[in-house]
Amino acid sequence: MRHDSADSSETTLDATPARALGDFIRAHRERLSPQEVGLPPGPRRRTPGLRREEVAQLCGVSPTWYTWIEQGRPVSASADALARIAVALRLSRAERAYLFELAAQRDPAEPDPTAADAPATLLQTVQLVNAPAYVLDRQWTALAWNEPAADLFTGWLDGDHDRNLLRFTFTEPLGRELIVDWETRARRLAAEFRADSIRHLSDAPTRTLIDSLIASSDEFARFWASQDVFEREGGRREFHHPRHGRIAYDQITFKPAHREDLKLVVLVRL
Template sequence: MTRSSPAAASSTASLTSGSSSTPAHAADTALEATSARALGEFIRAHRERLTPLAVGLPQGARRRTPGLRREEVAQLCGVSPTWYTWIEQGRPVSASADALARIAIALQLSRAERAYLFELAGERDPAEPTPSAADAPAALLATVGLVEAPAYVLDRQWNALAWNAQAAELFVGWLDGSPQDGRERNLLRFTFTEPTARTLIVDWETRARRLVAEFRADSIRHLSDAPTRALIDALTAESEAFGRFWASQDVGEREGGVRAFDHPRDGRRIYDQITFKPAHREDLKLVVLVCG
């Protein structure tokens, strides 16, 4: 995103306040205003907590307000005082990821505070590392072996990083076989390209559609990452059903609930699914299927 000029922002404000706006447009504008106001309040609160000495500036004359002045933060960030003031005032001006990063540094935000800043702005932090499977916490991977129910760990592309014997026995065609056999164990690829998935998963059409909606919501922050993009493109080319579900633009939270399977040996199995996300690694998931 690029920063809006004062003139552009003023023009935007006049357009969105017109009486000809539709109710839907008015609702969208109100939501944007609420988000912008929350962002401005957060930045202002942290500016007021800093002293000039904390950022290497002279104390100067007596101050009427606590903390740094807006002009001082703008100077530290390398942005115009007007633009920074408008951000604090909650005006609907655009803030690029680079500008937000400079604000985070100038305000000396902690890691959690910086993450919150970017969430409020709807931007991805350029300093956020791209986790790999090798970075998965060893304790998380070991946890699946301690669970007596079927359990597995998924990465951000929904590749299985670890699973226990119960999961391997249940998911024929996906998690069975040796972990060292070199097979790709992606949940989406199994669901849409492995014929056994259509017989194993009860009500396959409904579950598969729901799975795609959940993946769209889950992957929104890294849709442009090469591995995620490659997976989506490959599945769209290989599976008519995946392409159709993905094109529908459905979005859904990853939910628990009843999961039914027709196992080739044991017949109908019914579980309650529970999904956990570890702290500091929300791109990973521990999925447990508890007997209902």
């Protein structure tokens, strides 16, 4: 009869998040040599890479705390401590992002999207698409759109209107007229925004938007209070257009690499 070793449980897919975080940190510690981080090689080593005590020294944390992190114990790891670990282990940008995702923390070095311009190439992309296409910022305000999008979204992307998708949906009569099965779509939209905005709910622009929508729309206030959370999905979207009648599209949403606060939305005619 075959007996698995006691260590086999360490690599199971149902490992806890804390265990996955510890495994990731340990693997990257073992890849580094003392010389790579400016430490003397010291006596002969039994294990590859840096010692735990050396990483703890580089991070300015206690060896015991660092050991517990690697062992997957349920200890608190602040964003600042994780940032120091990322620097000490020489993690790449992708590796650092993965580290913070594993720890369910926000990287303090992550650029503030509100202070950064949207990539020009992303804004130009909508003009290369023949179907309705637009770019949304983190508050779901349109930053760029093409003519097919302006033609489709009357009252939002045509003329001189407020460019926020949520305000258009919940406070503009034209939004209710344009969107087929408005209540179902609006409820879904509020739940998707709750999920999408969780990392910046305390930011002033997001908080101001939510507060203004709660004050100006009874439906938004009700949907928001329900605490529903849905991942933003594509799929069928139907409209009652004032000139084109009832039309249907398949919606696809893309998130640019390194700027996941932005969205490129394309609607393909069915």
